[in-house]
Amino acid sequence: MNRILLLTMTALLTACGPAKPTDTVDELMANPARIKEIQRLCKEDHSKVGDELCLRAAAAAERRFFGDRPEQKKTQ
Template identity: 60%
Template sequence: MKHIIIITAAALTACGQPVPTDTAESLVANPERLKEVRRLCKEDHSKMGDATCNAAAEAFRRRFMGDGKGKYTPQPAPQD
């Protein structure tokens, strides 16, 4: 995963686009920054870039849905 991020950062730097500094993990850990990034993406998606806005969307999904290891256990169906 680190290799993909490094390669992507190098490619974006070569193209002259800003390197995204906000990852889904960092945004999950910082709800205020997540709120700000989501607002900025809504106002001007092209300025923020796909990588940052996608990271914000993923962070929001993780905060809302959790990690998939929820505590909910349904009761077994009643036997008639």
């Protein structure tokens, strides 16, 4: 009985952890307003938003700016 209660409490506390960001780079690329919103939030309170989401927004902004093209090989 105690083991079941302990496992139940552990499962409930694990579920209460912080949510992972669901915005992928591809989703953000399709929504420039969301990129700007995340970048603003990252500037205001980076610790609240988190590194992962800020990096995804930066990658999406970079891919939108430079385009999603392959690197060109330099010829000598």
